Amino acid sequence: MAIHYPVSQPWLEGRELEYVTRTVGDGWLSSQGPFVKRFEQAFADYNGIAHGVACSSGTTALTLALRALGIGPGDEVIVPEFTMIASAWAVTYTGATPVFVDCGDDLDIDVSKIEAKITPRTKVIMPVHIYGRRCDMDAIMKLAYEYNLRVVEDSAEAHGVRPVGDIACFSLFGNKIITSGEGGICLTRDPHLAGQLAHLRGMAFDSGHTFLHKKLGYNFRMTSMQAAVALAQTEQLDEILALRRDIEKRYDEGLAGISGITLMPARDVLWMYDLRAERRDELRAFLAAAGIETRLFFKPMSRQPGYLDPGWPALNASTFSEDGLYLPTYTGLTEADQTFITGKVREFYQGIQE
């Protein structure tokens, strides 16, 4: 059956088309066009942070953040087991080593397990705000202070969660809370780090724009067309977050009391509505037959071929990835859509009991 309810779709109800049309009309398509700076400023202002450096994706934002902090071969970075693989890859791209820490019951990194993984090589902690749940940043910042570590927040799933780390990295991929199709942005309070981020993003040209390059840079720039969409999205972020809060509340209510599913702790901002389900794969097939797309939870990093821990340690993250899924979660999801979706979930478990 065709998908009527995708897990995600963008919300383009603001000035997206107007700004893109202006970009094309003005002939300023590249990163040098006016919208990149406007988006950087608007997103930084929204978060109350001084500096924004836009780039080509969430993955490149994380890579730039680590490079700007001087991370490289020989260094270790604390990364959660339960995350999207880009968090770990960004570390690997720099030549450093990701060191994985299991998740707690809210899927975020279990802060009580970080300290045991800190070594003299550890330089950075990378908390990831999974599905929009803010990590325990007070405890993480305290640890970072005690051990003199830097903090890079992977905020790819948490637009609207205010950053407190050295650098916070957001994704603007098509399925995120706000999007520019592909894109990303780093936020920092530190003007020196902001300079480094921009320098590395734009091929590390020497300040006089002579063709002298003292560092290994990247072309991780965002185009003005993407920034035009990103700016229009940022202008609607409050509204988008409010609509998504309503979606979360309606799912909570619609799914309450269904035996067979376990609801997850509340989110600080809603990226994806996650839950745990008995007979998950059968539920998924049942929902798919009704045109409802779902997606599985992440698989733990140390179960990935590139990071395989041959000791196969028992992990909370594995338990969650065996029965977790998320339901369609997009800003335009209506009450009627959700009534249909939660009704189908209920129908599945009632059918099993009979």
Ligand SMILES: *Cc1c(COP(=O)(O)O)cnc(C)c1O
């Ligand atoms: C989406 C995502 C990324 C990667 O962002 P891209 O823009 O797709 O490169 C990184 N980390 C997390 C947690 C994500 O969800």
